[in-house]
Amino acid sequence: MDIRINFSGRSIRYTEEEIAVVVEAMRNADPLTQGKHRQAFESAFAAYQGVPQGSCFTTMNGCAALEMSAQLCRFKEGDEVVMPSHTFTASCYPYVKKGARPVWADIDPATRVVTADTVAKVLSPRTRAVVVVHLYGFAADMPAIAELCRKRGILCIEDAAQAIGAELQGVKAGAFGDMGIFSFHSHKNLTTLGEGGMLYVKDPAMAAIVPALRHNGHCPYPFVQEEYWKPAMGNVDMPMLGDDMLQPNNYCLGEVECALGAKLLERIDRINDEKRRRALAFIDALSDMPELEFHREPTTRHNYHLLAARMTTGPAMRDRFMKFMAEEKGIKCVVQYIPLDRYDYYRRLGFGEAQCPAADAFFDAMVSFPFQHWLSDEDFEYMLAATREGIERCRRG
Numbered sequence: 001m002d003i004r005i006n007f008s009g010r011s012i013r014y015t016e017e018e019i020a021v022v023v024e025a026m027r028n029a030d031p032l033t034q035g036k037h038r039q040a041f042e043s044a045f046a047a048y049q050g051v052p053q054g055s056c057f058t059t060m061n062g063c064a065a066l067e068m069s070a071q072l073c074r075f076k077e078g079d080e081v082v083m084p085s086h087t088f089t090a091s092c093y094p095y096v097k098k099g100a101r102p103v104w105a106d107i108d109p110a111t112r113v114v115t116a117d118t119v120a121k122v123l124s125p126r127t128r129a130v131v132v133v134h135l136y137g138f139a140a141d142m143p144a145i146a147e148l149c150r151k152r153g154i155l156c157i158e159d160a161a162q163a164i165g166a167e168l169q170g171v172k173a174g175a176f177g178d179m180g181i182f183s184f185h186s187h188k189n190l191t192t193l194g195e196g197g198m199l200y201v202k203d204p205a206m207a208a209i210v211p212a213l214r215h216n217g218h219c220p221y222p223f224v225q226e227e228y229w230k231p232a233m234g235n236v237d238m239p240m241l242g243d244d245m246l247q248p249n250n251y252c253l254g255e256v257e258c259a260l261g262a263k264l265l266e267r268i269d270r271i272n273d274e275k276r277r278r279a280l281a282f283i284d285a286l287s288d289m290p291e292l293e294f295h296r297e298p299t300t301r302h303n304y305h306l307l308a309a310r311m312t313t314g315p316a317m318r319d320r321f322m323k324f325m326a327e328e329k330g331i332k333c334v335v336q337y338i339p340l341d342r343y344d345y346y347r348r349l350g351f352g353e354a355q356c357p358a359a360d361a362f363f364d365a366m367v368s369f370p371f372q373h374w375l376s377d378e379d380f381e382y383m384l385a386a387t388r389e390g391i392e393r394c395r396r397g
């Protein structure tokens with residue numbers, strides 16, 4: 001297969017200014033982790049999100065942020081966590097590792113994310129937390145979902161791994177819930193050299209634990225050290241949260257990545273706007289082809305991290321279309337996010353039961369187009385023309 005347009009593993013190209021920031025941190029940062037660049041990134045991120053200073057914590061990736069959010073939930077035996085079945089596996093397994101039982105909520109077929117209704121349907125007296133995933137970069141209806149959780153005394157966590165910059169009613173995705181997580185993985189609209197993440201924690205008492213939770217339980221002694229090296233250079237402990245003592249991790253992000261992250265925040269809105277403009281152009285240019293059903297959202301509620309469609313004529317035509325695109329046009333579309341209840345891993349754990357017909361139907365006929373930010377205009381036009389040709393060809397059978 002001769003590929004002209006790959007589904008690239010890399011979302012963005014860096015500017016010379018961004019590269020210079022990395023080089024400067026490589027040369028001069030001391031230490032290379034846990035220093036001024038981390039502080040600057042966390043501070044700039046909190047400002048970008050419109051949340052209080054001291055509530056955002058860099059992590060080595062989104063998964064580490066999810067795992068710490070799961071620790072902060074302090075699950076007891078039998079506790080359930082509600083989340084969409086249609087998501088990336090890392091939205092879920094950190095909660096399984098920390099003792100929760102996932103219960104699958106269905107998606108709204110129009111937006112591909114959960115709603116207050118689909119969540120409400122699967123809540124039970126055992127529900128401890130709800131994880132809302134802003135999949136593809138679209139912010140779910142957080143005002144309604146957060147209100148539902150608040151009324152029921154349930155923790156609300158936003159997996160905004162794909163949704164940096166998406167906003168609803170002037171509030172950023174990831175800033176509505178009790179906690180929010182972000183990913184700066186290679187695929188994401190903002191990537192800190194391939195890995196990186198952020199954890200937002202709303203409750204100041206919980207947030208106060210995160211530095212020790214993230215970094216080996218390191219903390220100051222509760223007394224003034226007469227000689228700074230005694231009894232040791234620093235203390236190790238873990239604060240109590242309720243009756244529980246959480247176990248520490250080392251989930252820090254390095255200084256070079258933090259320096260780059262802070263710099264990229266200056267450009268993220270532009271990147272998102274450019275992706276949205278392109279997505280809308282693609283969707284509108286195909287509006288006479290009802291076989292491909294896109295999610296058209298012209299506002300900043302969608303950052304179009306990904307460009308996904310459903311083949312309304314079903315999985316067989318989807319497969320023919322993908323084959324045509326790959327083999328005749330050299331364009332590698334992909335199929336994403338098999339509902340988690342259908343994975344062997346989750347089935348073997350006993351989590352294979354789900355009532356999520358919309359998630360199943362969407363996944364079975366979905367197609368995700370290559371949509372890296374750096375796609376050239378020429379390749380973008382080529383992909384559009386190839387898509388039209390592919391649909392026409394598939395119509396003929």
Ligand SMILES: Cc1ncc(COP(=O)(O)O)c(C=O)c1O
Nearest residue numbers: 061062063088090091161183185
């Ligand atoms: C929806 C979602 N959740 C969680 C993650 C995990 O993030 P990371 O790869 O940074 O660990 C990702 C991305 O990789 C994701 O797309």
